[in-house]
Amino acid sequence: MDNYDFKGKKALVRVDFNVPLDENGNITDDTRIRGALPTLKKILNDGGSVIIMSHMGKPKGKVNPKLSLSQIKDAVAKALGTDVAFANDCMAADAMAADLKPGQALMLENLRFYPEEEGKPVGIDKEDPNYDAAKKEMKERQKEFSKKLASYGDVYVNDAFGTAHRRHASTAVVADYFGKDDKMLGYLMEKEVKAVDNILKDIKRPFTAIMGGSKVSTKIGIIENLMDKVDNLILCGGMTYTFAKAQGGKVGNSICENDKLDLALDIMKKAKEKGVNLILGTDCIAADAFDNNAHTMVCSAMDIPEGWEGLDAGPETRKAFAKAIEGSKTILWNGPAGVFEFDNFTGGSRAIADAVVKATKDGAFSLVGGGDSVACVNKFGLADEVSYVSTGGGALLEAIEGKVLPGVAAVQG
Ligand code: 3PG
Numbered sequence: 369m370d371n372y373d374f375k376g377k378k379a380l381v382r383v384d385f386n387v388p389l390d391e392n393g394n395i396t397d398d399t400r401i402r403g404a405l406p407t408l409k410k411i412l413n414d415g416g417s418v419i420i421m422s423h424m425g426k427p428k429g430k431v432n433p434k435l436s437l438s439q440i441k442d443a444v445a446k447a448l449g450t451d452v453a454f455a456n457d458c459m460a461a462d463a464m465a466a467d468l469k470p471g472q473a474l475m476l477e478n479l480r481f482y483p484e485e486e487g488k489p490v491g492i493d494k495e496d497p498n499y500d501a502a503k504k505e506m507k508e509r510q511k512e513f514s515k516k517l518a519s520y521g522d523v524y525v526n527d528a529f530g531t532a533h534r535r536h537a538s539t540a541v542v543a544d545y546f547g548k549d550d551k552m553l554g555y556l557m558e559k560e561v562k563a564v565d566n567i568l569k570d571i572k573r574p575f576t577a578i579m580g581g582s583k584v585s586t587k588i589g590i591i592e593n594l595m596d597k598v599d600n601l602i603l604c605g606g607m608t609y610t611f612a613k614a615q616g617g618k619v620g621n622s623i624c625e626n627d628k629l630d631l632a633l634d635i636m637k638k639a640k641e642k643g644v645n646l647i648l649g650t651d652c653i654a655a656d657a658f659d660n661n662a663h664t665m666v667c668s669a670m671d672i673p674e675g676w677e678g679l680d681a682g683p684e685t686r687k688a689f690a691k692a693i694e695g696s697k698t699i700l701w702n703g704p705a706g707v708f709e710f711d712n713f714t715g716g717s718r719a720i721a722d723a724v725v726k727a728t729k730d731g732a733f734s735l736v737g738g739g740d741s742v743a744c745v746n747k748f749g750l751a752d753e754v755s756y757v758s759t760g761g762g763a764l765l766e767a768i769e770g771k772v773l774p775g776v777a778a779v780q781g
């Protein structure tokens with residue numbers, strides 16, 4: 369980025385503006401927009417123009433007004449300090465792109481309104497005998513889609529770290545249509561990749577990973593991988609109740625993956641074999657409804673009465689989490705400890721955040737990633753007090769698993 373002069377060039381920039389919106393379409397966390405600003409501003413300041421492209425949500429190849437990027441156009445313009453034109457159809461932006469003058473910005477509608485972006489055949493499942501043929505056909509269409517996007521710009525910049533684990537048209541395939549000197553990673557991408565290196569190349573111990581969120585199933589890969597690296601592994605959030613039930617506990621109405629009980633026991637066994645200190649919630653704040661104003665009580669995570677559900681970590685659990693975190697020198701936090709969207713169930717996540725901040729003050733390197741945990745530290749006003757806040761969720765976890773991210777590989781070759 370630094371060595372490239374964008375003067376007079378049209379830059380096709382893939383960002384990850386998949387930001388959380390409330391029911392009125394207002395952005396509830398703009399970390400990802402702020403993250404992309406250095407790249408966009410550098411191009412505009414050089415005298416180039418930008419064609420900003422992103423996905424939002426999972427519209428599965430269909431137009432869905434609730435996931436229209438037009439909702440965030442004004443916020444992007446405000447953050448950028450310049451007008452942003454909007455192309456309602458990412459495949460029909462030829463004229464608008466051609467008209468761009470130096471210093472001007474254009475944003476394309478949600479790329480995933482076209483199935484070609486993801487490149488997965490629609491309306492046919494993997495068991496279907498025609499699936500392979502459909503997939504092959506879609507891959508061809510994806511190339512055409514990518515070629516069209518590429519035609520809008522002279523140079524391609526990938527700054528979408530949050531989507532770098534996807535081999536999609538705009539994150540990877542499009543790079544094939546630019547010469548090697550006309551494609552690059554943006555500043556945010558460079559910074560994120562460096563933060564991951566920081567964690568992986570020079571681990572200061574003890575290393576504590578805190579994994580939250582509702583399901584064990586979506587985190588199993590990273591949990592298994594982290595077990596070879598960490599000293600302490602805190603598993604919290606909704607996962608707590610799958611582990612509790614697996615050990616014979618009663619979890620009432622709590623979220624629980626009944627088909628993952630063996631997996632939970634296996635994780636416990638592996639942690640023991642590898643000498644990892646696995647810390648699970650022992651008590652919880654149970655509620656009589658999934659509601660911020662529900663009645664609550666503190667109870668054992670193993671003994672939740674019928675009709676009640678665990679929505680946050682209990683006081684004993686918070687102490688155990690804080691103790692492990694405060695003594696750490698490297699910390700990775702992904703996923704909240706409770707339903708933090710409800711103000712009355714933020715306590716567990718708050719205890720984690722406070723401990724992470726304290727450890728950071730004592731010299732630890734702390735990395736917070738994943739939409740929900742980032743929203744959490746922002747809600748607490750603590751984002752500036754941890755070492756690094758990543759815009760990546762799945763991408764960050766895959767990078768930490770040691771996988772090469774397709775979005776990075778496509779540009780770097
Ligand atoms: C995310 O928020 O996880 C990224 O924007 C990628 O989106 P995806 O998980 O729907 O591919």
Ligand code: MG
Nearest residue numbers: 530761762763
């Ligand atoms: Mg995701």
